[in-house]
Amino acid sequence: MSRPDAPAAAQLPLALRYPPDQRFDGFVAAPAGALAQIEALALGHSADWLYLVGAPGSGKTHLALSACAASQAATRRSAYLPLAAAAGRMREALDALHDTPFIALDGLDLVAGRREDEVALFDFHNRARDAGIAVLYTARAAPDALPLVLPDLRSRLSQCPRIALAPLDDGGRRQVLRLRAKRRGLAIDEAAIDWLLRRVDRDLSSLARLLDRLDRASLAEQRRITVPFLRQVLGGETGQGTQ
Template identity: 70%
Template structure:
């Protein structure tokens, strides 16, 4: 999957800018020991160990998949990120179209149990090994816990180096909100973080989306982000 050529006279942006700037390896908080180094090696070094990254929803798998692709392209390599939910039922066609040195396949559990997609994934796995392409698998569970119908595919996936991500706790959510706010130049008081976690839910995707809104509205109002400001912004008591 390659970027289209820009029109004549248009400055070409670094390829890594195609990936969200906040989703980088160095902005991931709470990675297992050695995991970021393994991901960086896979992204940048031909022949590095393939990785199988597993973890529950909200643990940051997609963040790390996109970050690895950005890291690869920053190193001058071609990268492709494929959310398997978008390719389910036609995975063979989608995989055939990929042209990359690193491929991140996100959401293995979505295609598990679909025989045609599993065959396509098994064939891709073997082709990628033969071609020296790096592969990062992202899944909600370990290979043996997925409802795969092809034993050979389960075996191939089991040969990858596995990294298990932990579910987020409130401290990790606080750390992530604090870090994302800092990167935006936004001062987020501890009391405001506590209020957000108790009043708006703990889903990280929603929290980060809300943080973007808070940043925009506090800038427009020229207000510090305090609990009274959040109450007024969200219409809460």
């Protein structure tokens, strides 16, 4: 992949540090063999590019960031690019990744239909293949279901092995909360987890932000997270009062 004239890295929407919660060992209910496939790609042990597909909340971003963190931990440089943040300047963003061994491109559906961005993705795809760069794509839908305007890009994406992810049920969300609380050294009662799942926005991003907030409050007051503590901290924010 030849080196293009790239702007300063500070101008690009790249993740340089990966959140500690976003690791393979914190992912719940992965399809059989999926984590091994993704990790093999991230570490350079597989040449099969991958396409993760799933509805919002199914864990696509979690796995993309986990793969980047695994690559970096193995001293193999990686880059995570949320494509929505690069919309309108896709070529600039992708050209800056010309010598990165592993790249996760998250959210193809959010730029589908933007012809210039699609052309930049198509050109990048071909250059990266020739250069031996490993790429992980994510999207809410399969290539055939995306509103792409460039048939050649759809064809290239369709050649990637696909991993389908499903949103977590309440049991899965409960397990994620336990795992993330344990990683923080945070004591949380099972009744408190049940209470949260009945009363707050249950998408994983919202739950993660709420857990950060509760962690700070628990540390400040030196209290474990119980239902009375949740009522005190959240007050009337939960939409169902303090039942």
